Amino acid sequence: MDKSSAGLLLAIETSCDETAVALCDSQGRIVCSQIASQIALHAPYGGVVPELASRNHNIVLKPLIASSLEEAKASWGSITAIAATSGPGLSSSLLIGDTTAKAIAAGLGCPFFSINHMEGHLLSPFIESGLEIPRHVALVVSGGHTLLVQVNGVGDYKILGTTKDDAAGEAFDKVGKMLELPYPGGPEISKWAENGDEERFDFPRSMIDSGDHDFSFSGLKTAARYTIEKLPEPLSETDLHDLCASFEAAVVEVLTKKLDTAVQESGEEFIAISGGVSCNTALRRSCQKLAEDRNWRLQMASPEFTTDNAAMIAFAAAARRYAGVAESPLNTDIDPNLTLGNSA
Ligand code: KG4
Ligand code: ZN
16 A cells, blocks of 8 residues: 555535535545534524525534544544545535635645545445445435436446436425424434324325336425315324325335336346435335345445435545546536536
């Protein structure tokens, strides 16, 4: 191993509303992962306010880097590579992490890796198993994306399917808002769904038999709105439990069925799931059952790495380095609309 790859890699993630910093070694092993959550800051608005998010990244990032170095008992001298999320996300948020990371890289004279946030999610199921990424089909479900991806290796990704409208997490959050649940709606719906009757409301499974690998969740969201409007106000606890359970069951069934079809078509026998929605217990159970029934290997991002974090950015950078991908020039721009296809 050459000297430049022997130290630690420092990664910064500020694509949306979480300020996150992580350190990993040259094998991608996470040494520390810290997140300063802005959920409480945005909760009163029912969604992320970009101006507030970037201002808060600016305030929080420097102390978070300092406390990460302290937790890892690492000095600046032990940092030999820097990574930052360059997109997709909010441009004013991305800029804070990106420019900070570039300034550190320039100051230390070490390589900089510009990382696609979605590649971070995509590779996150492998954080605890090392840098050899097997061929597999991935389901990436977050607040902004719903993707089925054929992964042939690091940087070699083929999008098999995506959403035509809302992302799965977005649908969870919008229905959560309709139900006046705290923001973000995903984890709240998941909690309320636990004791509910998932068969009480017959919500649509849009595009489940469309013959392709794409998704649509806006019809489901509209069906939820009409159903809520017809129920007596205020909603009883039973209604809330049953609505959440029925909605969650519809999302989980579509995601699982589409994953099943895509994997069968691909001929792969290895699946991975990641992204904030992959934290959902019902989805995890359903994917586990699918893998058992089909005798496929399944790797799921561990819950702490499902929602936004910098460990996944550090790991993706380490995986790119390990796979021989060149560092990024310091004039690499952020791209709020970066896709997996254009990041390799
Ligand atoms: O990956 P992520 O942190 O951010 C994006 O890159 O978008 O995903 C956030 C999304 C939100 O929509 C949130 O409601 C959803 O993940 N989420 C969940 C759960 N935990 C987070 N959705 C359903 N069930 C959960 N337990
Ligand atoms: Zn994310």
